[in-house]
Amino acid sequence: MITKESKILVVGGAGTMGSSTALHLARRGYKDIRILDMFQPPSANSAGNDMNKLISTQYIDGIWGRLALETWDAWKSDELFTPFLHPVGRLDLAKKDKRRVASLKRQYDLNVSAGKGDNVEWLHNKEDILKKGAYLEDGEIEGWQGMWIRDAGWVAARDALTAVGAELRRLGVKSAFGTSGTFKSLLLGTDGTTVLGVKAVDGKEWPADLVIMATGAWSPTLIDLEDQCISKCWQFGHIRLSAEEVDKLKGTPTLYNSELGFFMEPSPEGIMKFVNEFEGYTRMATCRPFGAKTDITMSVPRSHALNPTDTIPEEGERAIKDVINTCFPQFSNKLLFDKAICWCTDSYDGNWLLCDDPRYNGLILATGDCGHTFKMLPIVGKYVADLIEGRLSREDRDRWRWRPEGKKAAETGREGPQPEDLNDKKGWRHDDPAVSELASRTRAARL
Ligand SMILES: Cc1cc2nc3c(=O)[nH]c(=O)nc-3n(C[C@H](O)[C@H](O)[C@H](O)COP(=O)(O)OP(=O)(O)OC[C@H]3O[C@@H](n4cnc5c(N)ncnc54)[C@H](O)[C@@H]3O)c2cc1C
Structure with a gap:
């Protein structure tokens, strides 16, 4: 039985779903919450740690339609979030x-x-x-x-995540980042199913009555999700505009074209982000998530924050330039910089995996996605809090339940072909600098 005094750990608590969850719990009066993350808010590993994200309300049918309207109202009315909404259409x-x-x-x-x-x-x-x-x-x-x-536009994503992090501190939410905040395994009781807390990669043990895993693209690699989610990545890049060019684009509607890509107005400093739209890439590798008896081959994210010298594939760079050249041929000679890869984990049906993990007592999963979740920052944690308090509607409980049985029905929650593998992509350079340096020193020593 979880009470307002229970010890709650939110793993991934400096990311999108995790920080929203901690916020809603703290606002409801839960007194002993701790967020664990590799990075402090806004987590450098979060898919939400980005200049801007799209928000829109045109989907009026289905669950994403309902949530879109609810979150639009929250961005407009919740004082924590209103400074970050740009309702430009x-x-x-x-x-x-x-x-x-x-x-x-x-x-x-x-x-x-x-x-x-x-x-x-x-x-x-x-x-x-x-x-x-x-x-x-x-x-x-x-x-x-x-x-x-x-009723659409964009939200200043990184700034909003930062504000939520500051609000969590103000509300007394505790935290641990770096190696002490990085999840290694669950701590289980002698029955093998009761969750007693989390062990971090540096060996630190965090006791808890309830653990919430909100670790985005890393979730399937940390806890065996029995194939319910597949982590995929997309790439983006930026160009720099002059003050006059910024003026011309100020307050203009966002543009989304599913055959091409999307963009929003530049920042006042003149930085404009472009994303090409496609089915994403996987990165197949072997890992052993907690609960798995053997190694599993799956798509494993590679942190851009921890590997900042990684490049993006050549075809990705071409596709981003195609968005720019098509929509703004006058910008086609501008340098594309700060090119990076960003990871999400898609559920096979595109709905969240927001449920009690039936294999353990005291573990909640708040993950799975289809690229829509940043805009849900003000509201997604409300549903996790409702789940904990037994208030989630039967319909939502059923939609977001543990559902490995359906995984064969579809391979990915998005339309279009199956994703290709990043490992096979020309131009994706991902040398670990330490390894490269060692290799070049060894080569030099041999000469
Ligand atoms: C290029 C791109 C563009 C997008 N555009 C939009 C958009 O316009 N609008 C929109 O609504 N959505 C957009 N999205 C989707 C959105 O960013 C994601 O749906 C959302 O951020 C996912 O939230 P999350 O909480 O699941 O994961 P994240 O926000 O990524 O959070 C996961 C957290 O887990 C932490 N973590 C990982 N491993 C560990 C560990 N071992 N221990 C502790 N912590 C750990 C990470 O550090 C991170 O903080 C976009 C995504 C991409 C990739």
């Missing part, structure tokens, strides 16, 4: 894929028939698009069409 456009145009049109029609026609506008052609996004005037967007969404 969104252009959701399709280039030529008929299926994609049809799916956008379906969403548009659903909005209209649900009486939300004032939130969306159908853009038939380039002329319509330019009325909402004049910044695309030089872009090669002939033949494009799609939808403008009013």
Whole structure:
């Protein structure tokens, strides 16, 4: 029985789902919460540690539609989050894929028939698009069409994570970072199923009545999730704009094109991020998560924060440049810098794995995704707190339950082909500097 006095550990508590969970628990009066993470907030390993993330409300059907409306309201009304919301609208456009145009049109029609026609506008052609996004005037967007969404925009992701971290400290949430905060294993009672706490990689033991694992892309490598999630990565890069270019793009709608990629207005300092859209890459390797009896081959994330000299694949760089060249040919000669890889873990059906782990008493999983979760920062922890308090609706409990039986139904929670492996990608250099240095010293010694 978990009470307000119970000792609660949130592993991954400096990331998106973890910090939201700690926030909701602290706000509900839980007194003994500790976040454990490799890095302090905003965790350098978090998929949310990024300049900006998209937020939008056009999906009005299904669970993500419900959550999108709820989180939009939270970003607008919760004082902790309001400074980070930029409600500039969104252009959701399709280039030529008929299926994609049809799916956008379906969403548009659903909005209209649900009486939300004032939130969306159908853009038939380039002329319509330019009325909402004049910044695309030089872009090669002939033949494009799609939808403008009013209640949409972007959130300053890293700043929001930082603010949540500061609020956790203010609310008395304890923490441990670095090797003492890095999960190695669960501590189990003599029955082999009761969770007594967590052991960190430096050997430090953290006792607990309840452990919540919110470790994002690392989750399947830490706890055996029986194949329910697959970790994948995407890449992004930045360009630098002049003060006049920043002025021209200030307050403009975000642009998302599932055949191409997405971007948001630049920061006041002139940094603009571009992401290409595709099915992501895996990185197949062997590891042994807690609970597994043998090593398992699975997609294992590689931290960009810990390996900052890693490059991105050549095809990824080309794809990012394609977004820039298509939408802003005038920026095509700008240097692409701060190119990095970012990891998430997709569940096979795209829904969270937000449940009690049935194999252990006192372990909750808050992970699994399909690329939608940063925008849920203000609300996802509410559902974890509801689960702990037995208040989660039956429908949500069922949707987010432990469900390894369904894993064969689909391989990944996203549309499109299966992901290719990063290991096979040309131009992905990932030399461990220490290893490279040792190798070159050995070579030099031989000469
Ligand atoms: C390129 C890219 C663009 C995206 N764009 C958007 C967008 O526009 N809008 C949107 O809503 N979402 C977007 N997403 C998705 C969003 O970022 C993720 O869904 C979300 O951040 C996942 O949250 P999480 O809590 O599961 O994982 P994370 O936020 O990654 O948190 C996991 C935490 O676990 C910690 N951890 C890992 N291993 C250990 C360990 N052994 N011990 C302790 N702690 C550990 C990490 O340090 C990290 O802090 C994007 C993702 C990517 C990759």
